[in-house]
Amino acid sequence: MSPTFSNPVPMIFNPLKHYLPFIRQFIETNISGSSTRDMKTITRELRHLGTCVMDIYTGSLSQDEIFDEIIFFLKENDFLKRERFMLWTGTGFNDYKISTLSDGSQWMLKYYNHDSHYVHIFPARQSPHTFRVKANTLKSAILYIIIIGKDFVNDDDLNAARALAGLSPVREVTDAEAVTEMIEILRK
Numbered sequence: 001m002s003p004t005f006s007n008p009v010p011m012i013f014n015p016l017k018h019y020l021p022f023i024r025q026f027i028e029t030n031i032s033g034s035s036t037r038d039m040k041t042i043t044r045e046l047r048h049l050g051t052c053v054m055d056i057y058t059g060s061l062s063q064d065e066i067f068d069e070i071i072f073f074l075k076e077n078d079f080l081k082r083e084r085f086m087l088w089t090g091t092g093f094n095d096y097k098i099s100t101l102s103d104g105s106q107w108m109l110k111y112y113n114h115d116s117h118y119v120h121i122f123p124a125r126q127s128p129h130t131f132r133v134k135a136n137t138l139k140s141a142i143l144y145i146i147i148i149g150k151d152f153v154n155d156d157d158l159n160a161a162r163a164l165a166g167l168s169p170v171r172e173v174t175d176a177e178a179v180t181e182m183i184e185i186l187r188k
Contacts, residue, residue, distance in 0.1 A: 008067050010082070012117040017049055017135075020058045023142070024186060030146050039147075043164055046142060049135040055122065056138075059103045059129030069101045070109070070121060082118050086111050104128045133182060139165045141182035153180050 005022070007013055015022035030042050061069070074080040079088050089097050089111045096110045106124035123130040143161040150157060158176055159169040170176040 005063075007117055008071075009116050010080070010085075010119045011067055011070070012112050012114065012120045013063070013067075013122065014048060015063060016045065017054050018057055018122045019063060020056050020185075022063070023056070023138075027142055027145050027186060031149065039164060042146065043143075043166075046139045046165060049139055051135050053132055053134050054138070055125055055127065055130045055132050057105060057123045057127075057130050059105050061101060061103055061105070066101065066107070066121075070099060070107060070119070073099050074119070082115075085109075085119060098124050105130065131185075134178065136165070136167055137178045137182050140167060140176070140179045141186055144179070144183055145186055153183060 005015055013019075016026055026045075057066075071080070074085065077088075079085045089095055089109060091111050091113075096108045098106050099109055100106050106127040107121050108124050110120040112118050112120040125132065140158065140162050143164050144153065144158055147161050147164065148157045155170060155172055155176075158179060162169060170179075
């Protein structure tokens with residue numbers, strides 16, 4: 001995943017899915033001419049966004065500050081050990097806990113079955129400093145900016161970007177209002 005990113009122990013976090021500054025940096029790194037990476041690699045990375053909806057954090061905390069605050073919370077409550085964390089959150093598909101950070105944002109903490117990275121974190125639904133987006137909308141917007149980059153979005157260009165992600169074409173740009181809105185959010 002470009003730009004370079006690693007999850008600190010015991011966290012697992014996908015910034016391309018949940019952290020707006022990282023998404024913008026990913027786009028900037030991969031805009032034609034500024035990267036030697038090929039489109040196949042970029043689309044493979046975008047597949048990790050899945051096909052569902054996700055919440056993207058837009059607040060002022062850096063990734064390191066988010067990690068530090070969550071680790072502090074886990075230490076303070078004696079949930080940093082894997083077994084204690086498992087008992088606290090539960091291990092089922094619908095089991096999770098929510099932690100509120102210093103900026104008021106709320107983060108989901110879920111158990112992830114891994115020896116060292118077992119605290120899966122992501123912004124909570126309807127949390128302050130977040131917005132919800134469909135994965136295919138985000139993929140389309142990212143690819144459009146990287147490949148096409150034009151200010152005026154037309155249906156042919158948008159469909160060319162969507163085709164790279166294996167997404168069906170839209171008939172008119174008005175049908176893809178969410179994508180054009182996402183393009184504008186990513187450009188700011």
